[in-house]
Amino acid sequence: MTSWRTLAACASLAFASVSGQGTGLAQGLGAERSTDRTYVLGRAGWSLERFGADIAILRADVTPDRAGAGPPGLLVLSCDAGERRWRLALPESLQARQGHATSATMLLQVAKPAGAYRVTRIGIAGSRVLTVTETGPPNDGFVPFFVRLLKAGTHRLDLLLKVQGAKPSTVLAAYILSPIVQRTDLVAFDDFLATCTAVPR
Numbered sequence: 001m002t003s004w005r006t007l008a009a010c011a012s013l014a015f016a017s018v019s020g021q022g023t024g025l026a027q028g029l030g031a032e033r034s035t036d037r038t039y040v041l042g043r044a045g046w047s048l049e050r051f052g053a054d055i056a057i058l059r060a061d062v063t064p065d066r067a068g069a070g071p072p073g074l075l076v077l078s079c080d081a082g083e084r085r086w087r088l089a090l091p092e093s094l095q096a097r098q099g100h101a102t103s104a105t106m107l108l109q110v111a112k113p114a115g116a117y118r119v120t121r122i123g124i125a126g127s128r129v130l131t132v133t134e135t136g137p138p139n140d141g142f143v144p145f146f147v148r149l150l151k152a153g154t155h156r157l158d159l160l161l162k163v164q165g166a167k168p169s170t171v172l173a174a175y176i177l178s179p180i181v182q183r184t185d186l187v188a189f190d191d192f193l194a195t196c197t198a199v200p201r
Contacts, residue, residue, distance in 0.1 A: 040065055056192050074089045077147065
């Protein structure tokens with residue numbers, strides 16, 4: 001299994017390539033590159049829904065950065081009495097070589113030198129829906145980590161997928177997530193984080 005350090009190193013190569021720096025993923029790992037995909041999160045705003053004290057759902061649309069690229073996708077983050085989920089429905093299917101996969105390792109990294117990052121296992125459904133489900137300590141969880149990045153005003157997140165059990169040369173895929181956050185969204189983020197990190201009743 002690929003270690004976190006190895007995956008992070010691969011991500012650095014991929015993300016340097018996406019930003020026009022370095023030798024790139026193809027030269028560094030012998031991988032074939034497809035067109036880089038950039039998705040904007042929250043172009044139409046962020047929506048918070050609450051159901052009692054223990055359940056909160058945060059939603060945002062996911063749109064390609066280029067015009068006329070098809071219908072939007074959806075990002076849904078939820079906290080439900082100790083269980084947290086991050087569900088990203090992409091506007092487009094995964095690249096052909098990842099489309100058949102049902103699970104993968106995902107690295108999410110802030111796009112800057114030595115930026116914060118998290119590695120987690122994800123489920124893949126229908127070649128375009130990525131899901132993280134977690135029940136561990138909330139303060140160290142992927143979902144609160146993601147929302148804190150949004151709250152901090154992170155303008156770009158780099159995402160790398162590696163399908164389990166396959167060679168890096170055929171399964172690495174890099175994406176760019178570009179959040180749009182308005183000042184009024186910060187209240188929703190605070191409310192959501194308070195629910196996620198509270199002790200379930």
